[in-house]
Amino acid sequence: MLQELERYKRQMLLFGEEGQEKLKNASVLIAGAGGLGCPVALYLAAAGVGRIRIADRDTVEISNLNRQILHMYKDIGQKKSASAEETLRAVNPYIEVEGICTTIERSNISELAGDVDLIVDAMDNFTTRYLLNEVAVKSGIPLMHGAISGFFGQATTIVPGKSPCLRCIFPKAPPKVEFPVLGPTAGVIGMIQANEVIKFLTGTGELLTGKLLLWDGTSSTMDLLEVERQPDCGICGCL
Amino acid sequence: MKVWVRAFAGLREILGDELTVELPDDSAMPVLLREISDHFPEAEELIYEPDGYLSDSLVLIINGNEVGTAYVEGALLADGDEVVLFPGVGGE
Numbered sequence: 001m002l003q004e005l006e007r008y009k010r011q012m013l014l015f016g017e018e019g020q021e022k023l024k025n026a027s028v029l030i031a032g033a034g035g036l037g038c039p040v041a042l043y044l045a046a047a048g049v050g051r052i053r054i055a056d057r058d059t060v061e062i063s064n065l066n067r068q069i070l071h072m073y074k075d076i077g078q079k080k081s082a083s084a085e086e087t088l089r090a091v092n093p094y095i096e097v098e099g100i101c102t103t104i105e106r107s108n109i110s111e112l113a114g115d116v117d118l119i120v121d122a123m124d125n126f127t128t129r130y131l132l133n134e135v136a137v138k139s140g141i142p143l144m145h146g147a148i149s150g151f152f153g154q155a156t157t158i159v160p161g162k163s164p165c166l167r168c169i170f171p172k173a174p175p176k177v178e179f180p181v182l183g184p185t186a187g188v189i190g191m192i193q194a195n196e197v198i199k200f201l202t203g204t205g206e207l208l209t210g211k212l213l214l215w216d217g218t219s220s221t222m223d224l225l226e227v228e229r230q231p232d233c234g235i236c237g238c239l
Numbered sequence: 240m241k242v243w244v245r246a247f248a249g250l251r252e253i254l255g256d257e258l259t260v261e262l263p264d265d266s267a268m269p270v271l272l273r274e275i276s277d278h279f280p281e282a283e284e285l286i287y288e289p290d291g292y293l294s295d296s297l298v299l300i301i302n303g304n305e306v307g308t309a310y311v312e313g314a315l316l317a318d319g320d321e322v323v324l325f326p327g328v329g330g331e
Contacts, residue, residue, distance in 0.1 A: 032331070035330075035331035129329075146331075147329050149249070149328035149330045152249070154325075169305075170327050171295045173329060175284075175296070176329075181330060186331050214247050216247070216251065226300075226303055228304070228305050230307055
């Protein structure tokens with residue numbers, strides 16, 4: 001136990017042993033083990049989030065390795081969920097990690113998300129993002145959203161009943177296009193999401209609720225846009 | 240009148256991060272969007288659907304207030320307004 005706490009000594013200067021205990025007792029679903037899911041999971045594992053469930057249906061391909069930092073060259077052909085689980089266990093043996101190889105869909109989302117404290121949106125498509133949003137809103141589970149394309153990225157934190165939901169901000173999905181992906185962009189947005197998770201769980205700082213953070217890697221600038229709940233939103237309008 | 244446009248993500252690559260657009264007095268948001276599309280044809284596909292309707296995934300903010308796509312038609316602009324255009328990204 002002492003060695004375990006020693007691991008977190010420097011961050012406990014921020015939120016104490018009590019905050020660390022909150023992280024240890026927390027359970028998080030990371031939806032996706034790709035460009036965003038990898039850095040989010042890595043930093044949450046390192047920070048000592050007690051139970052990490054990471055779900056992805058894909059296998060590791062060589063073209064993933066410019067950004068999906070949980071997967072190694074030797075993992076090509078392996079399930080991303082298994083590869084991610086192996087790396088996360090190696091990073092922190094004091095936490096529980098569950099890699100699940102599955103397509104996240106309506107039939108299994110309640111099982112995947114039913115017992116977690118929060119959900120991290122690290123998906124590659126808005127169809128599943130909207131599903132995560134719907135479940136988060138209905139179950140009252142916070143959702144940390146992130147998405148990227150090329151040098152650009154966005155992030156926001158959805159706390160049901162207190163902030164606009166994903167449908168309020170994006171009533172319709174951005175067009176499906178083959179987008180370029182840069183590792184550092186995924187890293188920046190993944191770090192923002194991980195930071196939001198840690199702040200939420202420890203009750204530290206100010207969350208990105210009602211704010212859409214926009215990252216522009218071409219000029220290394222971040223902007224915050226205020227976003228509002230839409231009273232006629234079909235997902236959260238009745239809350 | 241002049242409005243100040245701030246673009247993000249894919250639109251920033253086309254329009255630059257800031258743009259001043261001159262419009263007839265009392266113009267509404269659709270006039271601004273059409274003006275931008277006319278001057279920057281590459282922006283058109285990020286602003287409009289293929290059928291010509293405004294893209295629902297475009298986030299529009301006037302002076303800090305988000306405008307739902309259902310209200311864009313009636314969103315009047317005034318001299319000095321700041322308009323944010325953000326097409327949203329969906330990857331990873």
